[in-house]
Amino acid sequence: MRLDATGKVSLDQIYTRPDPRPYFRTLRDLGYCIPQLAKPHFAELVREYREATGVRVPTILDIGCSYGINAALLQCDLTIDDLYEHYCDHGADERDRDWLLSRDRDLMRSRGSNAGMRFVGLDSSGPALSYALSAGFLGGAVHADLETREPTPGQRAEIAAADLVISTGCVGYVGERTLSAVAGAHGRRKPWMAHFVLRMFPFDQIAARLAEAGYETEELPGLYRQRRFASPQEQSQVLDTLSRAGVDPRGLEADGWFYARLFVSRPRVAAASAVVEPASPADNDPSTIEVEDEIEQQPSVVAPYLRQ
Incomplete structure (x- = not known):
């Protein structure tokens, strides 16, 4: 398998297909689970944001959204295993893209219409964004690579509408330029952010820019x-x-898995009044919870602009 510039295996081919079936087939074999583990933390941040601001239907910008996975999990109250079954089993391979889209629109109408949140996706994959929009998982999309160029006025306006910004693995491919562009898109109002970042990628420089x-x-x-x-x-x-x-x-990547940390960034006024409560682990995979509980947290050197 070819490795990309970050040292990870290149999976570019699964992000640019007309529908999500290759994405889910490939990642199910690799035990991909970070969106499921992130879900309760994102839901808790949405709850906290609503209470702090009075915004009842926040707009959430998902950076590196691909086919709208986080949006589907949160709006339809699904698990990642539900999505694996949805796209990989029950004869899904025998159907065409239009059938898949119709089924996903029905899913959104039946389970996602009262979720109380709106998702906008930011991704460099046009096919993935197109599918997520057509399925109804996303209410808006920004097809851009903000590491290489500035957003257009229209893209900036879409980004500026965000109340919260989330990601589950894109940091390392995107960095300071993207998150700075997102943070400054509105000019006055700043979105809250939550990023799951693989331990192989430092977050200090991004936190400094923020x-x-x-x-x-x-x-x-x-x-x-x-x-x-x-x-x-x-x-x-x-x-x-x-x-x-x-x-x-030791006991982590050495045992065969990628591991991520969670960083939450708030505007200073909001951060000063925030009370951080751990999200409920109810949706977490039991084997992962057990591993997390047994991990002895290792001391880390944290820059002054990071709170622990």
């Missing part, structure tokens, strides 16, 4: 499985990256 923009960032307790390594070569490359960064992989 601090310059008026944010305070905290790393929440816990580590979260993303997926299994796709090959021994991928694992070896990632272990080398962690070693160079001074991150101890």
Whole structure:
């Protein structure tokens, strides 16, 4: 398998297909679960934002949204296993794209219409965005790579509508330029943010840029499985990256899984009054909860603009 510039196996081919079936077939085999583990934390942040601001139907910008996975999980109250079954089983391979879209629209009408949130997706994959929009998982989309170019006026307006910003694995492919563009899109109002970031990617520089923009960032307790390594070569490359960064992989990546940390960034006024409560683990995969509970948290050096 070919490795990309980050040292991870390249899975570009599953993000650019007309529908999500190759995406879910590939990632189910790798035990991909980070959207499921992120779901209760995102739901808790939405609840907190509603209480703090009075906004009843917040707009959520999902960076690296692909086919609208986080939007489907949160709006339709599904699990990642539900989506694996939805797209991989029950004869889904025998159907065409129009049938899949019709079924997903029915799903949104029956389970997502009263979710009380609106999703906008930001992604560099046009086919993935097109599917998520057509299915109804997204209410808006920004097809852009903000690491290489500034958003157009129309894209900036779509981004500026965001009340919250989330991501589950895109940091490392996107960085300071993207998140700075998102944070400053409105000009006055700043969205709250929550990013799940693989341990192989530092977040300090991004947090520093956000601090310059008026944010305070905290790393929440816990580590979260993303997926299994796709090959021994991928694992070896990632272990080398962690070693160079001074991150101890024992009991974690050394045992065959990517792990992520959760960073929450709020405008300073909101951060000063926020009370952080751990999200309920009810939706978490039991084996992952057990691993998390047994992990001895290792001390980390955190920059002054990060709160722990």
